[in-house]
Amino acid sequence: MHAVQEFAYAVIVLETTDDAVPVGRREQNKIDTRRAIADAAIDLALSVGPGSFTVDQIAVRAGVSRRTFFNYFHSAEDALTVRTDGFLDLALEVFGRMPQDEPLFDSIIRAFTETTRMEGLSQHGALFRMADSNPDLLRAQLHSWERAEVRIVEGLRRRLGADASELYLTALVGSVLSCTKAAMRDWAAVSHDSTGNPGQELEERILAVLTMLRDGFSPRTTGPVSRA
């Protein structure tokens, strides 16, 4: 019994008008279920804290059986990484739309900074901070970045062709993601009590740190953004 399914028609109409891709009922139900589970997990994590709830509770809240939960995610923490996955997937997609003749690092920087503007960032900060006190969640998030790294390397290989060695590609992408991760961590660490535009603050950090990476690290430039 899908709790989600009650809204199936409405959602289909909305999604269809958006994508103009008439997706079947099966596929749509799976998308909805996945969403419902992820939302339930995030809600729970935000309310009672990460690691303080069971898979059963997520399943109940999502209107799904325990077994079905495990058909979609391997663990409770995995359900909390859909936001991270989504962000990185979107960044990759945006990157794919960049002009091929543009300098590589300009494309990379723009891909990430522009992605920041589209994504709802409200939950990202909280999720990031949770990882500080929850090793399992941290691992899940690290895995999420790792999976994205593989996809991005593939996308980059398509752009650079066979010129670049595998080592160069993985080192480059790994560094870019490490810097982005550092920027998001730093951004998430500052308390977001309605001070300025959060999205812009993140964008500035990403820009700063990726520029630093492009030009080579050097101790003289200690970075424009500093924290107490």
Add this chain to the structure above:
Amino acid sequence: MHAVQEFAYAVIVLETTDDAVPVGRREQNKIDTRRAIADAAIDLALSVGPGSFTVDQIAVRAGVSRRTFFNYFHSAEDALTVRTDGFLDLALEVFGRMPQDEPLFDSIIRAFTETTRMEGLSQHGALFRMADSNPDLLRAQLHSWERAEVRIVEGLRRRLGADASELYLTALVGSVLSCTKAAMRDWAAVSHDSTGNPGQELEERILAVLTMLRDGFSPRTTGPVSRA
């Protein structure tokens, strides 16, 4: 009943003459037990493959109860990261011995390349490759690198003083570790059937990739090492 403890005397003598730090029996037993567990886990992983054995099997092989295993490690995969932890700890220690007036990146590069020469690398490659087919082990390893990142940031902060922002530090260390990780992955991927000196091959990769990072990535240099 420690199986390890049978050798307690001999080990103590050896260790004491090495370190000149007379460590108590308690502490020494813990070190031995930890070693025994880790060795048992790695042996099992190498023989039957990762994820194909239980904690009980590790405990039995280490001559320790199941409960004691969990006093030392949180999971079977955690016991497989002691090598990675050791490598990164050693690198940090070597880095700490570098002259303060040396250019930062020279110290970093030398710290890693020299660490490669001291560490027994036989198991590192195998452990790295295992992670490809075992998500849990991959997560554990990623976590290991993450923990090291924190320690290294701290060590670097001590060297750079308060000049460097937290964002700069984490981005720098994260990139360095990502590059090193990429080098080790690339190195581990090639089959090590007695072709040349494995240690040197790894060292070359680390040197290449960290130099690239220091000078800034640029698509013209596609990296000296290429794979089929």
Add this chain to the structure above:
DNA sequence: CGAATTCTTGCACAGCGTGCAACAAGATGT
């Protein structure tokens, strides 16, 4: 509508991770 496909669900089961209390081994002081 009937058949084929695919998803959900309940069940069962081995294994995980931890709190707890009893016990053993090492450390400490006289």
Add this chain to the structure above:
DNA sequence: ACATCTTGTTGCACGCTGTGCAAGAATTCG
């Protein structure tokens, strides 16, 4: 050497995890 305190080990119990399997329900297809 002995009594005592501290610290580490062990077995037990218990709830939760993750997965294979088969039955049933929903969707798709002809």
